Amino acid sequence: MSFHNDKITQVIDPGPWKIPSKVTNLFIAIALFGAILWVIGLLTNPLRAWSAYLINFLFVYFLALSGILFTAIQYMTNAKWSPVLRRIPEGMSSFLPIAFLFLAIFWLGIPKLYDWFDGWENFHGLTSDIKRSKVTWLSQPFFSVRLLFFLAIWILLAKWIVANSIKQDNAALPHLTKFNTKLSIVFTIFFAISFSITSYDLLMSLEPNWFSTMFGVYVFSGLFQSGIAAITIIAIFARRQDALPLTIKGHIRDLGGFLFALSAFMSYIGFCQFMLIWYANLPEETFYYIKRTQEGWWFITLLLPLLKFVIPFVLLMPSQAKKNEKLLLFVSVCIILGEWIDIYWMVLPTHFSKITLPGIADIGGLLFFVGLFCYTAFSFYKKHSMVPTGDPKILTSLNWGA
Amino acid sequence: MSTTNVYQTEAPLIQETVTMNKVTETILAPTERLPSNGWWAMFLTANGLLLIGVLSVAIQMWRGVGVWGLNHPIGWAFDITNFVFWIGIGHAGTLISAILFLLRQKWRTSINRSAEAMTIFAVMTALVFPLLHTGRPWLAAFWLLPYPSERLLWVNFRSPLLWDVFAVTTYFTISLCFWFTGLIPDIAAMRDRAKGKIRKKILGFLSLGWSGTMTQWMHFEKAYLLFAGLATPLVLSVHTIVSFDFATSIMPGWHTTIFPPYFVAGAIFGGFAMVMVLLVPMRKLFGLEEVITIKHLEYMNKIMLATGMMVTYAYASEFFMAWYSENQYERFIFSNRLTGHYWWSVWLMILCNAVIPQLFWFKKFRTSIPVMYFVAIAINVGMWFERFNIIVTSLSQDFLPANWDFYSPTKYDFGITIGSFGLFFTLFLLFVRVLPTLSLAEVKSILVKPAGEKHRKG
Numbered sequence: 001m002s003f004h005n006d007k008i009t010q011v012i013d014p015g016p017w018k019i020p021s022k023v024t025n026l027f028i029a030i031a032l033f034g035a036i037l038w039v040i041g042l043l044t045n046p047l048r049a050w051s052a053y054l055i056n057f058l059f060v061y062f063l064a065l066s067g068i069l070f071t072a073i074q075y076m077t078n079a080k081w082s083p084v085l086r087r088i089p090e091g092m093s094s095f096l097p098i099a100f101l102f103l104a105i106f107w108l109g110i111p112k113l114y115d116w117f118d119g120w121e122n123f124h125g126l127t128s129d130i131k132r133s134k135v136t137w138l139s140q141p142f143f144s145v146r147l148l149f150f151l152a153i154w155i156l157l158a159k160w161i162v163a164n165s166i167k168q169d170n171a172a173l174p175h176l177t178k179f180n181t182k183l184s185i186v187f188t189i190f191f192a193i194s195f196s197i198t199s200y201d202l203l204m205s206l207e208p209n210w211f212s213t214m215f216g217v218y219v220f221s222g223l224f225q226s227g228i229a230a231i232t233i234i235a236i237f238a239r240r241q242d243a244l245p246l247t248i249k250g251h252i253r254d255l256g257g258f259l260f261a262l263s264a265f266m267s268y269i270g271f272c273q274f275m276l277i278w279y280a281n282l283p284e285e286t287f288y289y290i291k292r293t294q295e296g297w298w299f300i301t302l303l304l305p306l307l308k309f310v311i312p313f314v315l316l317m318p319s320q321a322k323k324n325e326k327l328l329l330f331v332s333v334c335i336i337l338g339e340w341i342d343i344y345w346m347v348l349p350t351h352f353s354k355i356t357l358p359g360i361a362d363i364g365g366l367l368f369f370v371g372l373f374c375y376t377a378f379s380f381y382k383k384h385s386m387v388p389t390g391d392p393k394i395l396t397s398l399n400w401g402a
Numbered sequence: 403m404s405t406t407n408v409y410q411t412e413a414p415l416i417q418e419t420v421t422m423n424k425v426t427e428t429i430l431a432p433t434e435r436l437p438s439n440g441w442w443a444m445f446l447t448a449n450g451l452l453l454i455g456v457l458s459v460a461i462q463m464w465r466g467v468g469v470w471g472l473n474h475p476i477g478w479a480f481d482i483t484n485f486v487f488w489i490g491i492g493h494a495g496t497l498i499s500a501i502l503f504l505l506r507q508k509w510r511t512s513i514n515r516s517a518e519a520m521t522i523f524a525v526m527t528a529l530v531f532p533l534l535h536t537g538r539p540w541l542a543a544f545w546l547l548p549y550p551s552e553r554l555l556w557v558n559f560r561s562p563l564l565w566d567v568f569a570v571t572t573y574f575t576i577s578l579c580f581w582f583t584g585l586i587p588d589i590a591a592m593r594d595r596a597k598g599k600i601r602k603k604i605l606g607f608l609s610l611g612w613s614g615t616m617t618q619w620m621h622f623e624k625a626y627l628l629f630a631g632l633a634t635p636l637v638l639s640v641h642t643i644v645s646f647d648f649a650t651s652i653m654p655g656w657h658t659t660i661f662p663p664y665f666v667a668g669a670i671f672g673g674f675a676m677v678m679v680l681l682v683p684m685r686k687l688f689g690l691e692e693v694i695t696i697k698h699l700e701y702m703n704k705i706m707l708a709t710g711m712m713v714t715y716a717y718a719s720e721f722f723m724a725w726y727s728e729n730q731y732e733r734f735i736f737s738n739r740l741t742g743h744y745w746w747s748v749w750l751m752i753l754c755n756a757v758i759p760q761l762f763w764f765k766k767f768r769t770s771i772p773v774m775y776f777v778a779i780a781i782n783v784g785m786w787f788e789r790f791n792i793i794v795t796s797l798s799q800d801f802l803p804a805n806w807d808f809y810s811p812t813k814y815d816f817g818i819t820i821g822s823f824g825l826f827f828t829l830f831l832l833f834v835r836v837l838p839t840l841s842l843a844e845v846k847s848i849l850v851k852p853a854g855e856k857h858r859k860g
Contacts, residue, residue, distance in 0.1 A: 211726060272661075276658075276662075280652050
């Protein structure tokens with residue numbers, strides 16, 4: 001029931017994003033430069049280098065996963081506002097097959113990073129007479145194989161969903177939307193279980209004696225928050241370069257609303273996990289936070305609520321703020337930085353009891369993985385039309401907020 | 403390039419045949435006629451249940467809290483189970499009125515009013531239990547009012563039980579204001595139609611001089627948005643703090659970090675089930691099938707399915723962590739839940755909360771009233787037992803085997819529980835008689851409007 005007469009009645013295909021090859025080549029160059037830095041780091045301090053590998057790999061892995069998760073949620077909820085944005089998260093998920101390779105390579109780093117790898121003599125649970133679950137659960141090759149298996153299923157479903165979405169561009173195939181909805185449901189349910197286990201394995205088992213039932217939700221909320229931030233950044237640039245229609249202002253505002261809500265959600269989960277452990281004061285739980293608040297680590301710990309909660313929450317509270325693209329870019333960058341620091345904060349204090357600031361291996365790993373991630377995502381945007389023109393709901397989506 | 407537009411705009415929530423006039427007439431009719439026999443039957447039944455509760459409370463007041471089945475170590479059982487259950491029920495109302503409003507979910511308009519009313523009655527019912535468990539509430543009033551530290555008897559501000567007092571009272575206040583604000587235009591509509599002089603006076607007083615001018619509507623909408631913004635964190639905070647009551651302790655089975663979001667999801671899950679239990683007979687009795695359509699009910703079922711899965715996830719993560727952590731106390735309590743003294747109630751909970759709602763995967767079941775009613779009741783049973791399991795199984799067998807004991811409720815425990823349902827249903831039945839059960843203005847805003855249609859006939 002719009003009072004405007006400028007209702008869009010026809011979908012105009014903006015085509016693929018015209019990104020000059022210079023830019024994609026630059027991403028490759030950045031990745032190569034990062035790889036060199038990381039190798040230098042590996043030669044000087046292997047433990048630190050593998051930590052950096054894990055941090056930066058997870059950082060882009062989560063961004064890629066958030067892409068397919070966002071897509072799946074939109075299908076599942078029959079969302080009418082978002083189809084015009086859908087290519088952005090789809091492109092982000094195109095990194096997943098490459099992630100498979102790097103998750104496999106991480107096999108080499110596991111002996112360095114995970115103390116349980118050397119056996120359980122050094123680890124005593126509360127009592128020795130109960131059945132040791134960790135001997136079975138945290139053991140190679142079960143550990144790596146299950147992580148690769150989860151990723152293989154995610155890749156399969158992601159490829160399938162994205163392929164169906166692209167097929168719709170050239171022919172009217174509305175049944176594929178229905179089919180994708182079903183695939184999305186399968187994906188989301190599988191993801192909830194397998195992602196929790198992935199986060200327990202890759203992050204929680206760094207401290208093999210520590211446990212928290214909230215941990216999967218905590219890592220998930222960081223993933224989702226940084227994923228939306230990445231989508232916001234790409235959407236704003238795509239719109240500025242005419243790769244997406246100018247009319248998506250309302251969509252960008254809604255992404256801002258998402259960022260606001262998720263900053264509250266993330267901090268809620270983070271606070272509850274911390275507060276309950278602090279309050280109950282059980283030594284088998286508190287050591288995780290004690291490690292992260294001593295020897296200078298408190299400085300990093302304090303950055304988390306600042307970047308992931310205070311800045312987005314305070315700045316995005318006014319409704320006008322969500323329409324301000326510069327502000328949205330700033331907030332999104334803070335959130336993504338916060339997510340990187342969050343992973344850094346989860347991984348590094350395990351082996352480095354004194355605060356260590358990002359070094360050559362961290363920067364190398366970051367450049368390498370981000371370069372690679374951007375290369376795959378932008379190659380996707382270069383190849384496929386930025387608007388899923390054949391989506392049955394595309395007109396409703398284009399007229400959203402008009 | 404493709405310009406095909408194959409997407410059929412979805413059918414409107416409410417059929418085109420429903421006019422504005424029809425909405426007004428259908429919704430206000432029950433408040434302007436004498437109650438039907440069906441209503442009397444339900445009301446008297448609810449009264450009967452309430453009477454059982456009143457008698458139990460009277461005997462308890464006379465003889466003391468000892469009439470309950472509490473023992474050592476189980477100092478908390480039916481009372482706190484009922485408290486958490488009813489507080490949880492309230493969450494659906496705030497979710498529908500606040501969060502779905504902020505998310506621009508238009509289908510909320512047909513169910514928000516009754517869900518909000520339900521919230522208020524559920525919180526009122528819940529508040530009976532903390533009062534009763536003080537034993538002599540008239541003495542409790544002495545140090546609780548007007549605020550807990552008033553007589554310099556400093557309460558323990560570090561206790562989540564005290565946070566609960568503030569969380570629940572804030573929640574109740576905001577929900578009540580939100581609900582009443584939404585009611586103002588509708589009460590004014592009733593006032594304008596009122597026949598009797600006294601009725602007109604009362605409604606005139608309650609409608610706060612509403613005349614429906616543009617300025618009033620502008621203020622109204624602003625206030626509504628602000629209330630929605632204020633109420634949204636409350637949806638999360640109240641049950642989060644209720645979960646802190648347990649999770650801040652060191653009791654195995656209580657102390658676990660996933661409790662806050664798990665309790666919130668469970669509360670929304672149970673709350674929607676209770677809305678369903680109330681709405682299905684209400685729409686039938688008052689002929690509201692055209693405004694509360696199957697589609698509305700189907701959407702609610704989808705939310706129940708989603709939140710049910712979240713609760714299931716929380717169960718699974720608790721069991722997994724108990725196994726993974728190698729913590730013997732955690733392990734014991736969780737294997738004890740499945741196979742110990744209370745195994746039947748734990749399996750009943752899993753059946754009702756994790757298994758039965760899976761029926762909603764099928765559209766056929768999502769849109770079938772008998773099935774959804776059955777599932778909604780099952781969820782209510784399951785959610786009640788969820789709290790019972792958490793509270794009683796953990797307490798009954800804790801660290802010291804010498805301390806172990808089991809709990810068996812007395813007839814007074816049952817009596818008060820039954821009475822709480824009686825109180826809740828009585829209040830709701832009174833509400834549907836005196837106030838519009840749907841928001842007139844909001845339902846009208848989503849109708850398919852032919853041009854130039856008038857609100858009144860003729």
